[in-house]
Amino acid sequence: MAIVSARSPIAACTRAQSRALPGCPCRSTTGHRPPAPVPAAMPPALRPASDALRAASPCPLAASRRGILDAVTSALLHDALAPLRSSPAASAVLLDIDGTLSPIVKNAAEARVPEPTRKVLTEVAKRYSLVACVSGRRAADARAMVSIGSITYIGSHGAELLKAGWTESVLDPAVREWADRVDAFRRQADTTELRRSRVRIEDKGPIVAFHWRGAPDEDAARGAVDALAARAEAAGLEVHWGRKVMEARPPVRIDKGAGVANLLRDASVTAAMFVGDDVTDLDAFAALRGLRERKTLEHALCVGVSSEDGPREIVEQADVMVDGTDGVRDLLRMLVAD
Numbered sequence: 001m002a003i004v005s006a007r008s009p010i011a012a013c014t015r016a017q018s019r020a021l022p023g024c025p026c027r028s029t030t031g032h033r034p035p036a037p038v039p040a041a042m043p044p045a046l047r048p049a050s051d052a053l054r055a056a057s058p059c060p061l062a063a064s065r066r067g068i069l070d071a072v073t074s075a076l077l078h079d080a081l082a083p084l085r086s087s088p089a090a091s092a093v094l095l096d097i098d099g100t101l102s103p104i105v106k107n108a109a110e111a112r113v114p115e116p117t118r119k120v121l122t123e124v125a126k127r128y129s130l131v132a133c134v135s136g137r138r139a140a141d142a143r144a145m146v147s148i149g150s151i152t153y154i155g156s157h158g159a160e161l162l163k164a165g166w167t168e169s170v171l172d173p174a175v176r177e178w179a180d181r182v183d184a185f186r187r188q189a190d191t192t193e194l195r196r197s198r199v200r201i202e203d204k205g206p207i208v209a210f211h212w213r214g215a216p217d218e219d220a221a222r223g224a225v226d227a228l229a230a231r232a233e234a235a236g237l238e239v240h241w242g243r244k245v246m247e248a249r250p251p252v253r254i255d256k257g258a259g260v261a262n263l264l265r266d267a268s269v270t271a272a273m274f275v276g277d278d279v280t281d282l283d284a285f286a287a288l289r290g291l292r293e294r295k296t297l298e299h300a301l302c303v304g305v306s307s308e309d310g311p312r313e314i315v316e317q318a319d320v321m322v323d324g325t326d327g328v329r330d331l332l333r334m335l336v337a338d
């Protein structure tokens, strides 16, 4: 099963893991980085998986025990999901799309949600009170990509809401006021020079994104995007960085946390889970935890998705990690398993 957590040694041995595995040949070696502090109140099963990504040399003993520990990990995840599974009618399942439901590809326009994942997400939507995809893409694009009409889409990092059954998305009024200025910036940025560096411009309505993934010279393309970021800030726009992407946004609060909080405000749920792979998903993690602290939610579960070039913050701040988009699909299957 492609699910990992902090307790699962993923073919790499860290100091924390060697402590967890008595007899590990890496136990007495030096040079490991120290593990991040773990909040005392957090159950061991849900500790951040930061150690798992601090790769040192491969550890054969850890690998040999992987099967046993994966089974343990799976059981622990089962426990983590228990509040949602026991009350699906009072639970929300919220997911990022790119890198979470769909594998990351060089050209974001070619990203697809694999059919097995789409199928199990449809089953989740039938059983749970609220299922929503929360994306940096336009809400309509997100719906076209996931292609499930019975769930809600929060687009443009929270600025757009497209509920099941709606024909058009609704844009946050404060964001709408800036839409023309963002559009003017996008047109000015679209120069021959930028196209030559193969930076791809994505029009996200109230947000414009500049991708350099897959450019022939990614360093040069990143340099061009750095210059654009400075111009965006000079124009009064806010700059946000993601995985090989820079976004220029209106200077009003737009983030997945605000989008998630607005959505849950009108929902009758007591438990919610958010699954994401990138720094923009951390706002959603924070929003869920804030709702739990204010007792609006009884249970909040933040699931990180590990990936090759994923940000360390996701590992550090997630309650639990799953391994890539396959791990997310397995997680969804656990949600609907009898």
Ligand SMILES: [Mg+2]
Pocket: 096, 097, 098, 099, 100, 276, 277, 278
């Ligand atoms: Mg993502």
